[in-house]
Each structure stands twice: as structure tokens, then as C-alpha cells.
Amino acid sequence: MNLIVVNHYEELSQKAAEIIEQLIQSHPASILGLATGSTPIGLYQELIKRYQQGAISFEKVRTINLDEYIGLAEDHPQSYHAFMKKHLFDEIAIPKEQTHLPNGNASFLDEECLRYERLIEKIGPADVQLLGIGSNGHIGFNEPGSSFSSETHVIKLAQSTREANARFFHSVDEVPSHAITMGIASILKSKKILLLASGPSKTAALRRLLQQKKEEAFPASVLCSHPHVTLIADREAWADLP
Numbered sequence: 001m002n003l004i005v006v007n008h009y010e011e012l013s014q015k016a017a018e019i020i021e022q023l024i025q026s027h028p029a030s031i032l033g034l035a036t037g038s039t040p041i042g043l044y045q046e047l048i049k050r051y052q053q054g055a056i057s058f059e060k061v062r063t064i065n066l067d068e069y070i071g072l073a074e075d076h077p078q079s080y081h082a083f084m085k086k087h088l089f090d091e092i093a094i095p096k097e098q099t100h101l102p103n104g105n106a107s108f109l110d111e112e113c114l115r116y117e118r119l120i121e122k123i124g125p126a127d128v129q130l131l132g133i134g135s136n137g138h139i140g141f142n143e144p145g146s147s148f149s150s151e152t153h154v155i156k157l158a159q160s161t162r163e164a165n166a167r168f169f170h171s172v173d174e175v176p177s178h179a180i181t182m183g184i185a186s187i188l189k190s191k192k193i194l195l196l197a198s199g200p201s202k203t204a205a206l207r208r209l210l211q212q213k214k215e216e217a218f219p220a221s222v223l224c225s226h227p228h229v230t231l232i233a234d235r236e237a238w239a240d241l242p
């Protein structure tokens with residue numbers, strides 16, 4: 001694992017944007033695996049800035065997101081469709097048909113999972129998959145105990161994940177109980193993985209990640225078996241780690 005420790009969140013966002021900028025400059029038709037949550041927001045702002053400055057174009061880029069809640073309308077402010085539109089897609093002139101998220105309102109969720117996995121196979125693998133990390137070690141919404149061989153599937157969210165995400169809703173009861181997520185095996189198909197961790201709530205998860213002990217009880221531990229992972233952590237997340 002390639003490790004980059006930076007001083008603060010702004011630097012983390014800039015460093016991550018540099019990596020994606022270089023990728024798009026060398027491969028204008030790059031496939032980007034994207035994530036939601038608080039961590040990538042600064043990176044998305046940096047990408048928007050670079051797009052506005054003319055340094056990168058998203059005309060040929062295709063994106064494929066990790067996950068989506070089940071049961072929120074696409075235009076619900078907390079749906080991941082709405083998140084991606086607000087924080088990135090509406091600002092970078094990317095054709096809508098080149099952006100992909102699971103449909104959390106599909107009538108037949110198993111079929112939707114299969115469709116999404118086939119899509120990953122068809123347009124993927126991602127040149128780079130962006131990941132945040134849950135304080136319980138989840139990646140995507142693969143909660144502790146998820147099989148390392150899982151493909152896109154429906155997952156029941158851990159109570160700790162619902163509580164962590166309650167900050168975006170009026171109360172924890174409003175946080176959906178289930179989501180569709182790329183599986184661990186789907187994520188590992190990506191050519192490169194860019195894992196971002198910011199803030200003190202991520203230190204314990206990073207400590208466990210660095211133990212390199214692969215166990216389904218800690219989903220992010222699977223990353224030690226991927227050949228091209230870059231972890232960017234800020235000082236607050238890194239704390240006193242070696």
C-alpha cells in the first residue's frame with residue numbers, strides 16, 4: 001500500500017485531485033469509480049476548480065458509483081444520486097448517460113444488483129476506485145462480515161453506519177435501513193484504489209487496516225491483497241500511527 005500522510009483535509013483533497021487530474025489528462029476516457037460521504041467533497045470541489053480552469057474535461061469520462069440507499073427517491077436530497085449531482089456532476093458538464101449509480105428504487109432489487117454488476121464488467125474495470133472508510137471498516141456499504149467474494153448486493157446497514165450518517169438526516173430513524181452496494185469482489189476488480197481518510201474518527205480503522213490481517217470482520221482489510229492501493233490520510237486521521 002502506497003501511503004501519503006498530509007497535514008490537513010485541504011491538502012488531502014488537492015493530492016487526490018492531482019492523481020485524478022493526471023489520470024484524466026493521460027486517459028481522457030477514464031473510468032472513475034466514485035464515492036459519496038463527507039470525505040470526497042473537498043476532492044470534488046478541487047476537480048470542479050480544475051475543470052473550470054480548463055485543466056481537465058469530463059466529456060469522455062465515465063463514472064460508476066459505489067452505492068445508493070434503498071427507498072429514497074433519486075431527487076431526495078440525501079440520495080446518492082442527488083449528492084453526486086450537487087457535489088460534482090452538475091458542475092463538470094459530464095453527459096448524464098456516462099454517470100452510473102445503482103437504482104435504489106428498482107422494483108426487483110436482485111435484478112438491479114445483477115444489472116449493475118454486468119455494467120461494471122461492461123464499462124469497467126474502473127481505472128481508479130475512490131473509497132472512504134467507515135469507522136467500522138466498511139468500504140462501499142460492505143459492512144463487517146460481508147463476504148470478500150461478494151458482488152453488487154443488497155445490504156442491511158449496521159446501526160453504527162446509520163448513526164454516523166444520521167447527521168445528514170433529521171434523525172437516525174430517517175436513515176434508510178438498506179442499501180445497494182458494489183461488493184468487495186466488485187471493488188477489487190478496479191485497476192487502482194484511492195482510499196481517503198480524514199479526521200480523528202478514522203484513526204482506529206486505519207490502525208486496524210495497517211495490521212494487514214485480512215478478515216471479513218473488517219472489510220477494508222481486504223485492500224492489502226490489491227496490488228495498487230494508495231491511502232491518503234490527514235494528520236488528524238493518522239494521529240500517532242507509525
Ligand code: F6R
Pocket residue numbers: 034035036037038039040066067131132133134138139140141
Ligand atoms: C460512500 C461509501 C461509504 C463512505 C464511508 C465514509 O459512498 O460508500 O463507504 O465512504 O461511510 O463516509 P464519510 O466520508 O462520510 O466519513
